[in-house]
Amino acid sequence: MPTAREVFQQHKVQEYEPLLRGVTGTYLFEIEGVGYWFLSVRDGAIRIEEVQHHADCTISCNEPDFIDIIEGRRSLITAAMQGRVKIRGDIPLAQKFHGLVSAMIESKRQEAA
Amino acid sequence: MRAKPVSILEGDTFVVSDRRGDISISPEEAQGLFDGDTRYLSRWVLTVNGEQPNPLSTDDVNYFSSQFFLVPGTGTIYVDSPMSIVRQRAVGGGFHEDLKITNHKAKPLDLDVRIEADADFADLFQVKDAEFKRAGKFYKRVDGNRLVFGYRREKFVRETWISSSVPAEIDEKGFRFRIHLEPHGEWRTSLDVLAAVDGTEGAKSKPKYKDVHDTPTPNVGMSLQRWMASAPQLHSSWADLEKIYERSLVDLAALRFFSRYTPGEALPAAGLPWFMALFGRDSLFTSFQALPFVPDLASTTLRVLAMRQGTRTDDFRDEEPGKILHEARWGEMTAFEERPHSPYFGASDATPLFLVLMDEFERWSGNHELVTKFQAEARAALEWIDEYGDRDDDGYVEYERRNKQTGIENQCWKDSWDSIAYSDGTLASYPIATCEIQGYVYDAKRRCARLAREFWGDSELANRLEKEAAELKRKFNRDFWIPEKQFFALALDGQKRKVDSLTSNIGHLLWSGIVDEDKAAACAKHLVGPRLFSGWGVRTMADDEGSYNPIGYHVGTVWPFDNSFVALGLRKYGFKKEAAQVALANLEAARYFQHRLPEAFAGYSRTETNFPVEYPTACSPQAWSAGAPLLFLTTLLGLEPVGGRLLVDPAVPKSIEWIELLGIPGRWGRADAFARGLVDL
Numbered sequence: 001m002p003t004a005r006e007v008f009q010q011h012k013v014q015e016y017e018p019l020l021r022g023v024t025g026t027y028l029f030e031i032e033g034v035g036y037w038f039l040s041v042r043d044g045a046i047r048i049e050e051v052q053h054h055a056d057c058t059i060s061c062n063e064p065d066f067i068d069i070i071e072g073r074r075s076l077i078t079a080a081m082q083g084r085v086k087i088r089g090d091i092p093l094a095q096k097f098h099g100l101v102s103a104m105i106e107s108k109r110q111e112a113a
Numbered sequence: 114m115r116a117k118p119v120s121i122l123e124g125d126t127f128v129v130s131d132r133r134g135d136i137s138i139s140p141e142e143a144q145g146l147f148d149g150d151t152r153y154l155s156r157w158v159l160t161v162n163g164e165q166p167n168p169l170s171t172d173d174v175n176y177f178s179s180q181f182f183l184v185p186g187t188g189t190i191y192v193d194s195p196m197s198i199v200r201q202r203a204v205g206g207g208f209h210e211d212l213k214i215t216n217h218k219a220k221p222l223d224l225d226v227r228i229e230a231d232a233d234f235a236d237l238f239q240v241k242d243a244e245f246k247r248a249g250k251f252y253k254r255v256d257g258n259r260l261v262f263g264y265r266r267e268k269f270v271r272e273t274w275i276s277s278s279v280p281a282e283i284d285e286k287g288f289r290f291r292i293h294l295e296p297h298g299e300w301r302t303s304l305d306v307l308a309a310v311d312g313t314e315g316a317k318s319k320p321k322y323k324d325v326h327d328t329p330t331p332n333v334g335m336s337l338q339r340w341m342a343s344a345p346q347l348h349s350s351w352a353d354l355e356k357i358y359e360r361s362l363v364d365l366a367a368l369r370f371f372s373r374y375t376p377g378e379a380l381p382a383a384g385l386p387w388f389m390a391l392f393g394r395d396s397l398f399t400s401f402q403a404l405p406f407v408p409d410l411a412s413t414t415l416r417v418l419a420m421r422q423g424t425r426t427d428d429f430r431d432e433e434p435g436k437i438l439h440e441a442r443w444g445e446m447t448a449f450e451e452r453p454h455s456p457y458f459g460a461s462d463a464t465p466l467f468l469v470l471m472d473e474f475e476r477w478s479g480n481h482e483l484v485t486k487f488q489a490e491a492r493a494a495l496e497w498i499d500e501y502g503d504r505d506d507d508g509y510v511e512y513e514r515r516n517k518q519t520g521i522e523n524q525c526w527k528d529s530w531d532s533i534a535y536s537d538g539t540l541a542s543y544p545i546a547t548c549e550i551q552g553y554v555y556d557a558k559r560r561c562a563r564l565a566r567e568f569w570g571d572s573e574l575a576n577r578l579e580k581e582a583a584e585l586k587r588k589f590n591r592d593f594w595i596p597e598k599q600f601f602a603l604a605l606d607g608q609k610r611k612v613d614s615l616t617s618n619i620g621h622l623l624w625s626g627i628v629d630e631d632k633a634a635a636c637a638k639h640l641v642g643p644r645l646f647s648g649w650g651v652r653t654m655a656d657d658e659g660s661y662n663p664i665g666y667h668v669g670t671v672w673p674f675d676n677s678f679v680a681l682g683l684r685k686y687g688f689k690k691e692a693a694q695v696a697l698a699n700l701e702a703a704r705y706f707q708h709r710l711p712e713a714f715a716g717y718s719r720t721e722t723n724f725p726v727e728y729p730t731a732c733s734p735q736a737w738s739a740g741a742p743l744l745f746l747t748t749l750l751g752l753e754p755v756g757g758r759l760l761v762d763p764a765v766p767k768s769i770e771w772i773e774l775l776g777i778p779g780r781w782g783r784a785d786a787f788a789r790g791l792v793d794l
Contacts, residue, residue: 005378021489022489036498040248070776075450075455078447078448078449078450078453081269081443081447081455082267082268082269082448083267083268083269083270084268091374091375091376092374092375092420093495094784095374095375095420095421095422096590099422099424101426102427103424103425103434104535105424106426106434109425109426
């Protein structure tokens, strides 16, 4: 199972995410006891920094829950409803992140099929 | 017979109480304070000297506040009461209640006033199914001057905070006030009951209203006064029509709420009490009905549904890429994935209806920014129709739930388990292709062809969609038509056999435009014929079908929303008189429901009952029933955007002498419509 740091490192090199086309905003991921990652999206162009900045949408959770969400074992939405994840700020932006994760998982599923 | 409960609401927070203002749970009634699909208060009982006072009068002041005038119980013989009790309540994020007791006598009074309270934090699904097995732990505590009820399951926490403005003896069962009232004296307190949610929005700190007499400031952007003023003004010789119209607008205002998926975007919830939530189909139909009156509903509905469009294949949620959601819930069962509503996608009609509304919104508003902005979502919806909706490549959209445990079996608007039945009453096998969904797909493709050509710069797509729509119409009129019965089958079953019951669905086919001209007259004849038409409206199922039941949810009742699209469909094919007949029958029925059309009413014949009979558990208000009178008006007045202008071509029954609708908003700015009743029914 990857760590949160590895997940962000892996996506750090990606400069454009087609699934985020039309999306502009900033996210702060607050991974409890691990660190902060600031993700900036401008019409699909993404930039990730390991820094704590004010963001449009802040998503806070512990590392196992974060990995479960990224790998599709847990839904961001139900995790937030259960109180495992705190979402502050721009909720629609969090929805976009949920959509992105879902689409990436779907893409992997289709590749596997 | 139980007295009707009193319901007040704001957004997805609502309170259902008895006529005293008390809340207690019973198998018959879902009373309580609800917020986000959770019951935060399951008991709220006022006693004075150990007795529950009796109601003299109860008033739903407006949709978010109510007042209760009470006196101590005096048995069956009235004796002048020594005191009166007034409870005034306003809902929003919980509720605020002002309690006032007045001594009417010249002697002092000593009273023991108690409010018993409790919270079961039941998920609305549990309330509905009367099933209360709980996985979490309850707790109660007195926290200074606040009584706290709580429920915790892992990190899922819900709390109810109750406080009084005057000192009270507080224990874990409620509040006690020992009051000494001087002659003609008065005592007051204010009670705040807060639904404290520990979720995505963080804990709230107080109910929205600190005083029930505060100026109403709904959480949905536009105040009721501004909302009413923004809608066209209706005047008519038929006073009931004016009342029905006003009631519809107020109910639509009341049902607006912020979906937690998109705070800041107000759209209609489906209905009180069970459906105070985002429903794709309901919001789409309601927004369509309301377009010529309150067009903002359509733009927010489209934005919200686009934002939460399906992105992956998820059997549990019946989700597929491009699919439009069916229902979103926020209670415990959804949070812990015991129910799939986070959100649930089990509707096969919402996706084509999303496309229909997108086009209709542009036609009325002239706002092409939205259809341009959501081009990708529209294309994804079109792809869903062909790739996922049509499961076996036969050209029809069919459904069969993938979530076999908690998914919905029938993923059409008649979504009860027994709604799709053959004439002999046996149920159809899955996958099922209901007729009206094919109509919606036909309409969606034709409309998207226009959008592709005019706004997306893609004439290739436009040509393809037009060709596909034409082919679908040709096949549909061949495969669904039952020549010996002269109507369209309700559906094709899993073996592609025609499900041969006569139902109101044929009216939706007329609305969609998929019906060949030479078959339309037969459909119209059925719709206003004795098998389907009760005298108060078109039944969901004909009264001689095997499954017919006049009080069966989708197999014999009359649904005003259904009728509004039936009437529009009749009108579309030139059956003006029949359309007026259906519209008038429903509007006349509304007079018996305090001018508010319920979700559904019984299908008994008008000659049998003289008044429309209530359906036992109908939601009221219900968004698409509130929208129905608006669409009936559109149909009666023959309102239609043509280019940049509004066409008015009335066909109003003679019994309504005249109607004028002033200030109809649209791409023309504001326009007026005038009509005289000339149609002889």
